[in-house]
Amino acid sequence: MSFPPGDSEFAFELASCAWAEQEWPPTGEPTPAIVARQLGWQQRRWDTIVIEVDPGAFETRAAFGPERLNSDLRHVLQHAPESWTYYREALPHPGYPWRYVRESIHEATARDALESRKRGGQIEIRRVEKYPDWVDRIIAIENKPDLDASAARRLTDQLERDVAAGIADEVWLATTGTDSRVEPALLERIPSEVGILTLGPEGVDVRWRPRTLDTEQAGIDILDRSEGGSHDQSAAQFEVLSRAAKSEKRYDIAERAYERGWRHYVESMRPDCAHFDLTVGRYGYRPTCTAFDRTQTPRECRGSCPHFQPEPPQHRQGGWPIEGGPGQTVKRILRERSARRHSVSSTVTSDRGTASR
Numbered sequence: 001m002s003f004p005p006g007d008s009e010f011a012f013e014l015a016s017c018a019w020a021e022q023e024w025p026p027t028g029e030p031t032p033a034i035v036a037r038q039l040g041w042q043q044r045r046w047d048t049i050v051i052e053v054d055p056g057a058f059e060t061r062a063a064f065g066p067e068r069l070n071s072d073l074r075h076v077l078q079h080a081p082e083s084w085t086y087y088r089e090a091l092p093h094p095g096y097p098w099r100y101v102r103e104s105i106h107e108a109t110a111r112d113a114l115e116s117r118k119r120g121g122q123i124e125i126r127r128v129e130k131y132p133d134w135v136d137r138i139i140a141i142e143n144k145p146d147l148d149a150s151a152a153r154r155l156t157d158q159l160e161r162d163v164a165a166g167i168a169d170e171v172w173l174a175t176t177g178t179d180s181r182v183e184p185a186l187l188e189r190i191p192s193e194v195g196i197l198t199l200g201p202e203g204v205d206v207r208w209r210p211r212t213l214d215t216e217q218a219g220i221d222i223l224d225r226s227e228g229g230s231h232d233q234s235a236a237q238f239e240v241l242s243r244a245a246k247s248e249k250r251y252d253i254a255e256r257a258y259e260r261g262w263r264h265y266v267e268s269m270r271p272d273c274a275h276f277d278l279t280v281g282r283y284g285y286r287p288t289c290t291a292f293d294r295t296q297t298p299r300e301c302r303g304s305c306p307h308f309q310p311e312p313p314q315h316r317q318g319g320w321p322i323e324g325g326p327g328q329t330v331k332r333i334l335r336e337r338s339a340r341r342h343s344v345s346s347t348v349t350s351d352r353g354t355a356s357r
């Protein structure tokens with residue numbers, strides 16, 4: 001099976017995720033990390049996301065369960081006290097109505113992430129664990145298997161936005177390696193802060209090292225920019241990202257990465273189709289369609305696909321051949337591999353209670 005697969009950007013993206021899961025970082029000592037895909041902020045989506053974690057803090061985060069913790073929940077868990085305290089005395093004012101805090105308290109309690117009780121008509125809270133600073137670094141990788149001049153031109157604006165925002169610690173561009181070095185002219189178009197990786201039959205090469213971005217300082221989110229030229233007098237639109245806002249976005253991304261991983265694509269495909277298969281590539285499994293004889297995209301792999309063929313009914317009954325048919329087996333395999341992200345060791349490898357105040 002060739003590496004990287006040349007079937008589509010989707011296949012390339014899965015290969016990039018699989019590689020990162022096994023081999024991150026491309027140079028230096030192995031680093032505990034989790035991998036996700038298609039996450040970002042506002043209308044910016046990164047293809048592959050690597051979250052380098054602090055192992056001890058990551059284990060503490062894992063104790064809160066596999067579902068993501070949104071910013072309201074994190075606010076409660078970060079400030080919950082060690083001993084029983086009225087919640088309005090324990091938590092700093094959130095900047096939004098307290099009733100939303102009560103909702104978060106109820107939700108956190110239902111998820112066993114927090115203890116709460118009612119005393120004298122007041123809600124008191126006590127922490128189970130303090131929400132930890134588990135994210136060390138965030139790496140954003142833009143995948144572009146066919147990097148030519150026009151692709152480089154289109155990518156430049158997006159990558160410049162990533163660099164100016166400084167939400168990720170590093171930004172990389174991953175492309176297909178060829179016998180010749182990546183065209184210097186193409187490199188010139190890419191911001192010098194962005195690293196360049198090439199994926200080829202021999203594995204992954206670093207062609208340009210990225211600059212570490214300053215995530216501790218305020219950043220700029222470039223929302224729109226003038227096209228340039230002597231007749232374009234339109235102003236660029238941008239937003240200042242405070243250090244606190246960047247930190248919130250970083251943890252929003254990390255929490256979603258933790259919940260989703262990168263194999264959730266199977267949820268929007270049809271592993272119950274008789275043509276759906278998994279093949280073993282250089283860095284692990286990837287979906288394959290025996291009708292198309294290649295990696296199919298989620299857009300293709302739907303019930304409306306002209307080649308869709310339901311599994312034989314007996315495959316869905318009585319645990320055939322072991323625990324259901326091939327479709328169930330595919331889901332199980334991918335679930336098991338996704339579950340690894342919740343163990344850092346294997347990675348190295350509603351308005352309620354209005355009466356309450």
Ligand code: SF4
Nearest residue numbers: 273276289301305307
């Ligand atoms: S035939 Fe269509 S639905 Fe079946 S696996 Fe292939 S792409 Fe998916």
